[in-house]
Amino acid sequence: MAVRRRAHSGAVTLKDVAERAGVAPITVSRALNAPDSVSAALRAQVEEAVSALGYVRNQYAGALASAASRIIPVIVPSLSNAVFIEVIQGIQQVLEEAGYQPLLGNTQYDLDRESKLVATLLGWSPAGLIVAGMRHAERTRTLLRGYGRPLVEIMELGARPIDMNVGLSHVRAGETMGQHLVERGYRQIGFIGGRLKQDYRAAQRYRGLDQALAAAGLARRPPFEHDQKSSAQVGGNALMATLEAAPELDALFFANDDLAVGALLRAQREGIVVPARVAIAGFNGLEISALTTPPLTTIVSPRQQIGEIAARKLLGRIQGHASGPARIDVGFRLEVRAST
Amino acid sequence: MAVRRRAHSGAVTLKDVAERAGVAPITVSRALNAPDSVSAALRAQVEEAVSALGYVRNQYAGALASAASRIIPVIVPSLSNAVFIEVIQGIQQVLEEAGYQPLLGNTQYDLDRESKLVATLLGWSPAGLIVAGMRHAERTRTLLRGYGRPLVEIMELGARPIDMNVGLSHVRAGETMGQHLVERGYRQIGFIGGRLKQDYRAAQRYRGLDQALAAAGLARRPPFEHDQKSSAQVGGNALMATLEAAPELDALFFANDDLAVGALLRAQREGIVVPARVAIAGFNGLEISALTTPPLTTIVSPRQQIGEIAARKLLGRIQGHASGPARIDVGFRLEVRAST
DNA sequence: GAATTTGTTGGTTGCGCTACCATGGCCGCC
DNA sequence: GGCGGCCATGGTAGCGCAACCAACAAATTC
Numbered sequence: 001m002a003v004r005r006r007a008h009s010g011a012v013t014l015k016d017v018a019e020r021a022g023v024a025p026i027t028v029s030r031a032l033n034a035p036d037s038v039s040a041a042l043r044a045q046v047e048e049a050v051s052a053l054g055y056v057r058n059q060y061a062g063a064l065a066s067a068a069s070r071i072i073p074v075i076v077p078s079l080s081n082a083v084f085i086e087v088i089q090g091i092q093q094v095l096e097e098a099g100y101q102p103l104l105g106n107t108q109y110d111l112d113r114e115s116k117l118v119a120t121l122l123g124w125s126p127a128g129l130i131v132a133g134m135r136h137a138e139r140t141r142t143l144l145r146g147y148g149r150p151l152v153e154i155m156e157l158g159a160r161p162i163d164m165n166v167g168l169s170h171v172r173a174g175e176t177m178g179q180h181l182v183e184r185g186y187r188q189i190g191f192i193g194g195r196l197k198q199d200y201r202a203a204q205r206y207r208g209l210d211q212a213l214a215a216a217g218l219a220r221r222p223p224f225e226h227d228q229k230s231s232a233q234v235g236g237n238a239l240m241a242t243l244e245a246a247p248e249l250d251a252l253f254f255a256n257d258d259l260a261v262g263a264l265l266r267a268q269r270e271g272i273v274v275p276a277r278v279a280i281a282g283f284n285g286l287e288i289s290a291l292t293t294p295p296l297t298t299i300v301s302p303r304q305q306i307g308e309i310a311a312r313k314l315l316g317r318i319q320g321h322a323s324g325p326a327r328i329d330v331g332f333r334l335e336v337r338a339s340t
Numbered sequence: 341m342a343v344r345r346r347a348h349s350g351a352v353t354l355k356d357v358a359e360r361a362g363v364a365p366i367t368v369s370r371a372l373n374a375p376d377s378v379s380a381a382l383r384a385q386v387e388e389a390v391s392a393l394g395y396v397r398n399q400y401a402g403a404l405a406s407a408a409s410r411i412i413p414v415i416v417p418s419l420s421n422a423v424f425i426e427v428i429q430g431i432q433q434v435l436e437e438a439g440y441q442p443l444l445g446n447t448q449y450d451l452d453r454e455s456k457l458v459a460t461l462l463g464w465s466p467a468g469l470i471v472a473g474m475r476h477a478e479r480t481r482t483l484l485r486g487y488g489r490p491l492v493e494i495m496e497l498g499a500r501p502i503d504m505n506v507g508l509s510h511v512r513a514g515e516t517m518g519q520h521l522v523e524r525g526y527r528q529i530g531f532i533g534g535r536l537k538q539d540y541r542a543a544q545r546y547r548g549l550d551q552a553l554a555a556a557g558l559a560r561r562p563p564f565e566h567d568q569k570s571s572a573q574v575g576g577n578a579l580m581a582t583l584e585a586a587p588e589l590d591a592l593f594f595a596n597d598d599l600a601v602g603a604l605l606r607a608q609r610e611g612i613v614v615p616a617r618v619a620i621a622g623f624n625g626l627e628i629s630a631l632t633t634p635p636l637t638t639i640v641s642p643r644q645q646i647g648e649i650a651a652r653k654l655l656g657r658i659q660g661h662a663s664g665p666a667r668i669d670v671g672f673r674l675e676v677r678a679s680t
Numbered sequence: 681g682a683a684t685t686t687g688t689t690g691g692t693t694g695c696g697c698t699a700c701c702a703t704g705g706c707c708g709c710c
Numbered sequence: 711g712g713c714g715g716c717c718a719t720g721g722t723a724g725c726g727c728a729a730c731c732a733a734c735a736a737a738t739t740c
Contacts, residue, residue, distance in 0.1 A: 013726060025728095026728075030688095056462050057463050058727070059400075059464050060725085062727055063400040063727090064398070064697090080429060092446060120396075124399050125398070231627055232627055232631050262628075265631045288601070293608055351696095353697085354697065365697080366697090366698075367718090367719060370698095377717090377718080382718085397696095398695085403725095404727090405699075405724080405725055407698095684737100685737080685738070686736080687734105689735100690732085690734100691733095692731090693729090694729090703720075704720100706717080709712100709713085
C-alpha cells in the first residue's frame with residue numbers, strides 16, 4: 001500500500017458520496033450540477049447519500065477543475081456611504097438568487113488601491129466584475145480589458161465604458177438642480193461638498209450647477225469645500241462656516257443628503273429659517289430627507305436599482321443571453337420640497 | 341506529443357514564472373508565500389518575472405492544495421440596517437489588512453436560510469466564521485460545531501457560545517434605559533418595535549425595559565408592535581398610532597434610533613412637544629440622533645468596534661496566538677439628551 | 681433484424697498549486 | 711578529516727472536482 005503522502009482535509013468528498021450511493025463519482029457530480037442528465041432513480045440515491053453524509057461541495061476543487069467560478073467582485077470606493085450599501089444590496093439580492101457570490105472590495109477612493117484590488121480579485125477567476133466609477137488607473141484598465149469577462153461600471157454614465165455601464169449623469173443632475181434654484185428666484189447660489197478630488201462624482205454635480213448658473217448669467221463661485229467624510233454633523237458645520245464666509249448666499253446645493261439633512265437640522269437649531277434666509281438642497285433622496293422640517297428638496301437617484309440592473313446585465317452576459325444595450329441611463333428625479 | 345485534453349484558462353501560471361526566472365515552480369511558490377525562506381537573489385529574479393508576466397496567483401489552486409483558505413464568511417440577518425453595515429465595515433478593515441477576504445451572507449432573519457447559507461459557505465473551507473446572533477437552527481449548530489474552526493458569534497452576549505462571543509447584553513441595555521426613564525419621573529412607559537419575533541435582540545431590550553418597570557412597580561405593557569422594516573417613516577407613523585391608542589403614555593422607548601428619530605421628526609411636525617407631552621428614547625447611537633431638536637436620548641452601542649474585535653479575535657485564533665477570553669462584553673453607554 | 685440514434689453511466693486525466701521528502705552544498709565541530 | 715547538522719533548492723504526488731471521451735444499453739429507423 002502506498003504511503004499516504006498528505007493529510008487530507010477530512011471532509012466528506014464526492015467520492016464518499018459516490019461509494020455510498022453505489023455509483024461513480026462523476027455521476028454524483030452530474031446529479032448535483034445537471035440533475036436532468038441523470039435518471040430519477042440515481043438522482044434519488046445520490047440525494048440520499050448527500051444528506052446522509054452531510055456532503056458540501058468543495059468550491060475550490062470545482063472552480064479549479066472547470067476553470068470557472070461563481071464569484072463576482074464588486075469594487076466600491078467606500079462602505080461608510082449609505083449610497084453604496086444600497087447598491088450592494090441590490091447586487092447581492094440578484095446574484096444570490098442566481099447562485100453567485102459577490103466579493104466586496106473597498107478602494108477608499110484611491111486609484112492605486114483599486115488597481116491592487118483588481119489584481120488580487122482576478123485571482124478568483126471571477127465570472128464577471130462590477131466596479132463603481134469610470135475613472136481608473138491605466139494599469140487597472142489594462143488588467144480589466146485583458147481579462148475579457150463581462151464587466152459593468154456603475155454609478156455614473158461615461159462616454160467610453162470598458163464594457164457595460166449603468167448609471168446616471170451627475171453633471172445633468174447638478175444642472176437640473178441649478179435650473180430649479182434659478183427658477184425659484186435664488187440669485188446667490190453656492191455648492192458645499194468635501195474631498196471633491198476624490199469624490200469626483202460630487203464634483204460633476206458641482207460642474208452641472210455651475211453650467212446652469214453660467215447659462216442664467218448668475219454669479220459663479222468655486223465650491224465651498226471641507227476636508228472630512230460626509231456626515232450630518234459635518235453638513236451642519238459647513239452650513240455655519242459658509243454662511244459666515246459668504247453671507248450673501250441665498251441658496252446652497254449640498255453634495256449629498258447626509259450633508260444637507262445635517263445642515264437643515266442645524267439651521268433649525270440655530271434659528272436660521274429655511275428657505276427664507278437660505279434655501280437648502282441635497283442629492284440622493286435618502287428616506288429621511290422627506291421627513292425633516294422643512295422637508296428637503298433633493299435629487300433622487302435609484303441606488304438599489306442600479307445594483308439590480310448591473311447584476312442582471314452581468315448575469316445575462318455570463319449566461320450568454322442577449323442583454324440589451326451596453327449603456328443604461330437609470331436617470332434621476334428632482335423632488336421639489338419646501339426647503340427651496 | 342500527447343493530445344491536449346483540456347483548454348486551459350490561458351492565464352499566466354506559477355510554472356511560467358518559474359521558467360522565466362530559471363527556477364523550479366516550488367521555489368516561486370516559496371518566494372511568494374514565505375519570502376524569508378529564499379535567498380535574496382532568487383527572490384529578486386522571481387519578483388522580476390512576476391511583474392513582467394503579470395502573474396496573479398490562482399486562489400483556487402492554492403486553497404485546494406493547502407486545504408486552507410483566507411476566506412471568512414460573515415453572516416448577518418440584514419443589510420438594510422445601518423448597524424450591520426458598520427459592523428461589517430469594522431470586520432472588513434481588519435481582515436483586509438491581514439489579507440483575508442470576507443464573504444457576505446444575508447439570512448434575512450430566517451434561521452432556515454441561515455442553515456443553508458452556512459452549508460454553502462463551508463464549501464469555501466473558511467479559515468473562520470463570524471455569525472451575528474446566538475440563536476441558530478439545530479442543524480446550523482451541528483454544522484458549525486462539526487466544522488471545528490474558529491467562530492465568533494457577535495452582537496449579543498450569550499451564556500453558551502459555540503466558540504467565541506463578542507457583544508453586549510441587550511436585556512441590560514433595555515433595563516438601563518428603563519431605569520433612566522423611571523428616574524426622570526415618567527410613569528407610563530411604552531415600547532415600540534417591529535417584528536420582534538425575528539429581531540429578537542430588540543425583544544431582549546423590551547424585556548429589559550419590562551424588568552425595570554416591574555422593579556419600579558410601574559404599569560407593564562406588551563410592546564406596541566408593527567409589521568414593517570424599521571425606518572424613520574415607520575417610526576413616525578408608529579408614534580402617532582400609539583399615542584392615539586394609548587394617550588396616557590408619557591414616555592416611549594423605541595427599538596432603535598431609526599424609529600426614534602423618525603418619531604422625533606414627526607412629533608415636531610405635528611406639534612407634539614417632546615419631552616413635555618411624551619419622552620422619546622432610542623437605541624444604537626446613530627450620528628443623527630445627536631442632531632435632532634431636541635436631541636435624542638439613546639444607548640450607544642460600539643458597532644464598528646464589535647466588528648473589529650471579532651475580526652481580531654478570529655485572526656488571533658487562526659494564526660495561533662493567544663487571544664484572550666472567549667467572551668467579550670463590549671458594553672454600551674447611555675447617552676442622556678433632551679428628548680427625555 | 682441490422683443499422684443508427686439517443687441517453688445514461690463510467691474511466692481517465694488534468695486544473696495550478698503546495699505538502700512532503702530528497703538532495704546537495706556549506707559550515708562547524710571534535 | 712570525517713561526521714552531523716543546517717540551509718537553500720528541487721522532484722513528486724495529490725488536493726477534489728469536472729471535461730472529455732468511451733462504452734454500453736435502449737429506443738428508433740429502415
